[in-house]
Each structure stands twice: as C-alpha cells, then as structure tokens.
Amino acid sequence: MATVPVSLAGRFQGSFAYFTIKDRLPQILTKVIDTLHRHKNEFFEEHGEKGIEAEKNTISILSKLRNELQTDKPLVPLDDKLCDVPLWNQYLEYQQNLLDGNEQPSWFQSPWLYVECYMYRRIHEALVHNPPLDDYDVFKEAKVQSFFESQQAIIALCTYLQELLKNIEDLDEKQLQEEFFRLLQVSLWGNKCDLSFSAGEDNFQKASSLKALDNLKTFILVDDTEDIWSLLINSKKRRTSKDVTRVDIVLDNAGYELITDLVLADFLLSSKLVTEIHFHGKCIPWYVSDTTKQDFNWTVKQLQSANNRWISRCGMNWEGSIKKGVFVYHDHMFWTLPHEFCSMAQVATDLYTELQKSHLIIFKGDLNYRKLTGDRKWEFTVPFHQALNKFHPAPLCSLRTLKSDVQVGLKPGQGEQFVTSEPDWMICGKYGVVQFDASL
Numbered sequence: 170m171a172t173v174p175v176s177l178a179g180r181f182q183g184s185f186a187y188f189t190i191k192d193r194l195p196q197i198l199t200k201v202i203d204t205l206h207r208h209k210n211e212f213f214e215e216h217g218e219k220g221i222e223a224e225k226n227t228i229s230i231l232s233k234l235r236n237e238l239q240t241d242k243p244l245v246p247l248d249d250k251l252c253d254v255p256l257w258n259q260y261l262e263y264q265q266n267l268l269d270g271n272e273q274p275s276w277f278q279s280p281w282l283y284v285e286c287y288m289y290r291r292i293h294e295a296l297v298h299n300p301p302l303d304d305y306d307v308f309k310e311a312k313v314q315s316f317f318e319s320q321q322a323i324i325a326l327c328t329y330l331q332e333l334l335k336n337i338e339d340l341d342e343k344q345l346q347e348e349f350f351r352l353l354q355v356s357l358w359g360n361k362c363d364l365s366f367s368a369g370e371d372n373f374q375k376a377s378s379l380k381a382l383d384n385l386k387t388f389i390l391v392d393d394t395e396d397i398w399s400l401l402i403n404s405k406k407r408r409t410s411k412d413v414t415r416v417d418i419v420l421d422n423a424g425y426e427l428i429t430d431l432v433l434a435d436f437l438l439s440s441k442l443v444t445e446i447h448f449h450g451k452c453i454p455w456y457v458s459d460t461t462k463q464d465f466n467w468t469v470k471q472l473q474s475a476n477n478r479w480i481s482r483c484g485m486n487w488e489g490s491i492k493k494g495v496f497v498y499h500d501h502m503f504w505t506l507p508h509e510f511c512s513m514a515q516v517a518t519d520l521y522t523e524l525q526k527s528h529l530i531i532f533k534g535d536l537n538y539r540k541l542t543g544d545r546k547w548e549f550t551v552p553f554h555q556a557l558n559k560f561h562p563a564p565l566c567s568l569r570t571l572k573s574d575v576q577v578g579l580k581p582g583q584g585e586q587f588v589t590s591e592p593d594w595m596i597c598g599k600y601g602v603v604q605f606d607a608s609l
C-alpha cells in the first residue's frame with residue numbers, strides 16, 4: 170500500500186484537533202448533561218422513579234467521561250449489547266498495536282477522527298446502560314429547534330421547488346443544467362448548518378440561500394459540478410425505459426441541510442435525470458445534528474402537516490416517493506464507526522456492495538470528507554483520487570463546507586495563499602468544495 174500521511178490528532182498542540190478535544194468536545198458533553206438534567210421531570214412523568222434513577226446514572230457516567238477526556242486517560246473498550254461493539258474493540262486493539270509497547274491509545278494521543286467518534290459512541294453507551302433512557306436522543310431537542318428556526322429559509326426553498334416543478338417538463342437541457350447547478354450549491358451551503366461545529370449553539374439558516382448563490386461562488390475552492398452534470402445527463406440520454414439510474418446521498422445534518430438534500434433529490438427525480446434516490450443516515454445520535462431514521466421520518470411528517478401549502482406539498486410528495494420506493498432510506502452501523510472509508514470494503518462489505526449499485530454517490534459534509542480522506546495531514550495539492558486511498562465503490566462526489574483542517578485537490582499555491590491571508594480558512598465554514606472522482 171502506498172504510504173499515507175499521519176492522522177490529525179490532539180497531540181499536535183495548537184491544531185484544530187487539539188482545540189476541539191480540549192474545548193469543544195467537553196462543551197458538547199456539558200450540553201448533553203444539561204439536556205438530561207432539564208428533562209428530569211419529563212423522565213419522571215413518563216417512567217417514574219426509574220426515569221430519575223436512569224437520568225442520575227447517565228449524568229454521572231458522562232461527567233466521568235468528560236473527566237477522562239480532559240485528563241487524557243486511556244481509551245477503554247466498549248461494553249454494551251450493540252452489534253458494533255466487537256468492531257469498536259478491535260479498532261482499539263488496532264490503535265494499540267500502532268503504538269510502542271508502553272503507550273496506550275488516549276484522547277489527545279490517538280487520531281482525532283477516532284477519539285471524536287468514540288466520544289459520541291460512549292455517550293450512546295451511557296444511555297444504553299440506563300433503560301428506560303436507552304433510546305433517548307439527547308440531541309433531538311437541538312435538532313428540532315434548529316429545524317423550526319430555519320422556517321423562513323425552508324419556506325423559500327420549498328416554494329422555489331414547487332414553482333420549478335410546475336414546468337419542469339418544458340425545460341431545455343441548458344435550463345435543466347442551470348437548475349441543477351443552483352440546487353447542488355444550495356445543498357452544498359446547507360452544510361453550514363451543523364450543530365457540532367458550533368458546539369451545540371444555534372446555527373440555523375436564517376435567510377434563503379438561493380439569493381446568495383452568486384455571491385457565494387467565489388468561496389467554492391474546487392468546483393467539479395460540470396463533471397457531475399455530464400455524468401447525469403449522459404446517463405439520462407442513454408437510459409432505456411427499463412434502466413435504473415440511482416443516486417445515493419450519504420446524509421449529514423438534519424434540519425435545513427436535510428431539506429436542501431431532499432429538494433435536490435426531488436429535482437433529480439422530477440427532471441428524470443435519475444430514477445431512484447437512496448439516502449444513508451446514522452443508526453445512533455451522532456455529531457449532534459446528524460440525521461437518524463427518526464429525524465428523517467419526523468422531518469417528512471412535519472413538512473406534510475405545515476401550514477404553508479408549498480412546504481406541505483413537498484412533504485406529501487416526499488412521503489409519496491418513499492411509498493413508491495423511489496426514495497429509499499438506509500442505515501448502516503458503518504457510518505457510526507471510527508473507520509476511514511477506505512476500509513469499508515473490508516469492514517462493511519455489504520454496504521460497499523450496496524454502494525457499488527449506485528451511479529453517483531454524494532457525500533455530504535465535513536465529517537464525511539474527513540472519512541473519505543482518512544483525516545490525514547495531506548498536502549493541499551494531492552489529488553482527491555489519491556486521498557481516497559482506493560475507496561471507489563462508484564463515481565462519487567463530496568459537497569462540503571470546510572470545518573476542519575484537511576483539504577486536498579487544490580491548485581499549487583491556492584492553499585498557501587490562504588494560510589497567510591486568512592489563517593482560519595479551513596475551519597470557519599465560509600469556504601466549500603464540490604469534488605468529484607469518477608475512476609473506479
């Protein structure tokens with residue numbers, strides 16, 4: 170195997186990984202503890218004393234976890250009944266084997282990607298150990314709030330889509346292409362709205378992103394949209410009535426970002442660029458705002474029952490698409506493991522085989538980008554293809570706003586220019602990329 174650079178990690182003092190592990194992750198744990206505390210009465214009303222007991226135990230486990238993190242304690246094996254436990258514990262052993270005999274994997278020493286994923290899995294473990302809170306989503310409240318706070322932007326986007334669908338049959342190829350470019354960018358910028366980046370603080374879409382698109386163009390550092398368009402339009406032209414064209418969207422955040430993804434999906438279907446969309450979400454609450462099956466279903470239901478007719482029409486159409494089987498929701502535990510995507514073929518062969526059926530996989534967001542590239546110290550100019558490290562289930566693209574310090578596929582000098590002019594360019598969420606890799 171060709172050598173790959175080292176993983177980003179908290180041991181690189183002053184790096185974004187260091188800052189995240191030192192400050193942002195403990196803040197997120199504190200918010201989780203606070204959420205449980207605030208819902209105490211609700212747990213009592215629903216479950217009586219058992220609910221209170223579970224809340225107390227969970228809080229004490231999480232406080233201990235926060236302490237382990239802040240004092241850089243060794244990572245310990247997971248111990249609950251979920252089916253991913255052996256894989257997590259094998260991964261710990263694997264990390265252990267990478268070290269000298271006397272060292273142990275720990276919060277600041279081990280790869281950032283690993284320890285950050287591990288924290289979310291440990292939060293889940295704390296709840297799993299404490300029924301009746303075992304399926305309680307501690308981030309649900311924040312996700313619901315951010316959904317409602319983005320109402321204006323959601324209205325604007327759903328209205329736009331419904332107007333567009335009225336005469337979509339009459340659009341010529343050029344017009345279709347323009348709409349595709351527009352809605353792909355809306356979905357890209359929708360990725361600004363995640364809640365883990367802001368350590369659980371408000372981060373909702375205040376205004377319609379449609380109007381801002383032209384001004385935002387200069388912030389797209391790599392834009393391979395033309396290549397993605399060629400792939401889609403060519404497959405539409407070649408398609409016979411029996412053929413399927415399938416696009417997979419590996420989802421990121423619930424709330425406004427999910428709406429932008431559903432709007433893009435609806436457009437792709439209605440324009441007959443594709444015939445099926447497969448969505449992939451998380452099995453457990455993850456990185457605060459990531460979409461679970463429950464969030465997905467809740468969102469479609471909320472839209473259906475909205476007062477605004479355009480929003481409710483979107484909700485009904487999407488419910489219809491789910492029933493018809495042209496919108497398909499999947500979840501797989503691989504998405505909540507710490508592994509880089511280049512190990513998917515070995516670790517989750519079934520998922521890899523499923524993704525091979527796709528004509529195009531769209532990976533949303535920053536965390537997916539980190540997993541695509543292995544979250545390593547790549548040179549900015551390394552080709553995206555190389556950073557994927559043989560992960561090629563199907564043609565794929567990443568729509569991601571930059572919120573962590575890994576970036577590949579830039580032109581010579583492009584990254585260096587920012588390093589001096591705008592030192593936080595990779596972590597401020599202001600820049601985005603649309604990166605495509607076709608080769609198998």
Ligand SMILES: O=P(O)(O)OC[C@H]1O[C@](O)(CO)[C@@H](O)[C@@H]1O
Pocket residue numbers: 189193285360363364365366421422456533534535536537539572573
């Ligand atoms: O929702 P996204 O776009 O994957 O972002 C998740 C965030 O969490 C992080 O992993 C950092 O904690 C960043 O990479 C990013 O800011």
Ligand SMILES: [Mn+2]
Pocket residue numbers: 363364365421422456458459534536
């Ligand atoms: Mn996310």
